Amino acid sequence: MKYALHCFAQSGNAYKAALMLELCAADWEPVFVDFFDGGTKTPEYLALNELGEVPLLEAGELRLSQSGVILDYLAETLGRFGPENAEERREILRWLLFDNHKLTGSVSTLRFRRTFSEHGEDEVSAFLETRAKGALGVLDRRLTGREFVLGERPTIADLSLCGYLYFTDEIGIDPRDWPSIRAWLERIAALPGWRHPYDLMPGHPRPDTP
Amino acid sequence: MKYALHCFAQSGNAYKAALMLELCAADWEPVFVDFFDGGTKTPEYLALNELGEVPLLEAGELRLSQSGVILDYLAETLGRFGPENAEERREILRWLLFDNHKLTGSVSTLRFRRTFSEHGEDEVSAFLETRAKGALGVLDRRLTGREFVLGERPTIADLSLCGYLYFTDEIGIDPRDWPSIRAWLERIAALPGWRHPYDLMPGHPRPDTP
Numbered sequence: 434m435k436y437a438l439h440c441f442a443q444s445g446n447a448y449k450a451a452l453m454l455e456l457c458a459a460d461w462e463p464v465f466v467d468f469f470d471g472g473t474k475t476p477e478y479l480a481l482n483e484l485g486e487v488p489l490l491e492a493g494e495l496r497l498s499q500s501g502v503i504l505d506y507l508a509e510t511l512g513r514f515g516p517e518n519a520e521e522r523r524e525i526l527r528w529l530l531f532d533n534h535k536l537t538g539s540v541s542t543l544r545f546r547r548t549f550s551e552h553g554e555d556e557v558s559a560f561l562e563t564r565a566k567g568a569l570g571v572l573d574r575r576l577t578g579r580e581f582v583l584g585e586r587p588t589i590a591d592l593s594l595c596g597y598l599y600f601t602d603e604i605g606i607d608p609r610d611w612p613s614i615r616a617w618l619e620r621i622a623a624l625p626g627w628r629h630p631y632d633l634m635p636g637h638p639r640p641d642t643p
Numbered sequence: 644m645k646y647a648l649h650c651f652a653q654s655g656n657a658y659k660a661a662l663m664l665e666l667c668a669a670d671w672e673p674v675f676v677d678f679f680d681g682g683t684k685t686p687e688y689l690a691l692n693e694l695g696e697v698p699l700l701e702a703g704e705l706r707l708s709q710s711g712v713i714l715d716y717l718a719e720t721l722g723r724f725g726p727e728n729a730e731e732r733r734e735i736l737r738w739l740l741f742d743n744h745k746l747t748g749s750v751s752t753l754r755f756r757r758t759f760s761e762h763g764e765d766e767v768s769a770f771l772e773t774r775a776k777g778a779l780g781v782l783d784r785r786l787t788g789r790e791f792v793l794g795e796r797p798t799i800a801d802l803s804l805c806g807y808l809y810f811t812d813e814i815g816i817d818p819r820d821w822p823s824i825r826a827w828l829e830r831i832a833a834l835p836g837w838r839h840p841y842d843l844m845p846g847h848p849r850p851d852t853p
Contacts, residue, residue, distance in 0.1 A: 534743040
């Protein structure tokens with residue numbers, strides 16, 4: 434199976450899928466989506482993904498969106514980083530949902546405002562920083578005494594949760610300040626095949642910057 | 644099986660699970676969590692759910708948190724509102740994740756600031772309102788020409804997405820202004836066993852209000 438991943442380098446959500454493909458040594462190619470020029474909101478793109486977001490994975494006839502769905506699908510079809518039983522399946526889902534709601538939900542938006550928009554510091558960035566720190570605290574407690582989120586073995590829960598955390602100097606808070614998160618990020622970066630998002634997907638530096 | 648659901652009336656996330664239990668005529672009882680008095684952050688509660696949130700479902704020996712995990716589990720064990728094949732399973736997961744990330748992620752926080760905190764209107768409420776309207780727009784387009792999110796049959800995707808949308812006068816924007824959402828909310832409310840969150844869970848009005 435040859436996969437095509439619609440993505441751009443700055444997207445941590447696309448990185449979750451790209452990292453999974455790369456760690457599994459899958460045969461895949463990126464399809465650049467020019468997000469900063471409105472590429473996720475064109476009629477053509479919305480016809481592919483009504484959510485107006487990356488990532489979008491094409492796998493034969495299948496078109497999948499939402500990073501958690503893509504990770505779940507790839508774990509099943511590639512046979513790696515997935516659950517081994519029903520309990521693990523629920524635990525992985527729990528952390529995928531926590532990531533989307535609480536961690537990525539705050540960290541990605543905070544980073545966007547600080548690094549890719551004209552906003553600057555305001556009440557919104559303060560609000561998002563508080564929420565991001567809360568979510569990082571929950572994750573750090575979880576990783577204390579564990580190698581990975583589920584225990585000794587990395588799973589798609591780890592690949593989801595780390596999606597925005599290698600953009601360390603773009604968030605305005607450094608995830609490595611949480612010691613268990615720091616060690617865990619190093620553990621993931623030591624997995625064979627790991628690459629930084631900016632080395633894995635097209636479009637960095639920001640396309641409209643000379 | 645007798646279920647216990649840790650919850651409080653104002654929580655739309657707990658409502659997602661409570662509504663599922665009620666629509667399935669399951670044997671369940673609510674366990675009141677005094678959120679407004681710090682009840683989700685006590686050491687005792689954190690020992691039950693490290694995420695420090697409701698809902699938490701007790702089902703025999705199992706303790707499950709994250710509404711999406713609980714819905715997935717109940718659909719499987721109660722045999723209703725779940726997927727019928729792998730494609731539907733992925734589609735339900737896609738909308739559960741969208742709900743957590745984009746819809747509940749903005750609507751619940753916006754409502755909290757406007758109705759249950761001292762903040763009042765500021766840059767944060769404006770920011771959240773923009774995000775909430777964007778997510779409601781995506782959902783409204785999805786529901787145009789469909790009875791429910793997956794088509795003709797209600798699933799746990801609907802029960803998740805509607806979680807905060809019956810608090811119509813507490814959000815500061817009315818979900819019923821989106822016509823396909825309005826019709827869909829009426830369709831869900833017409834399902835046998837449907838009840839409003841304030842009629843289904845304890846703790847309303849807000850416990851510290853006379």
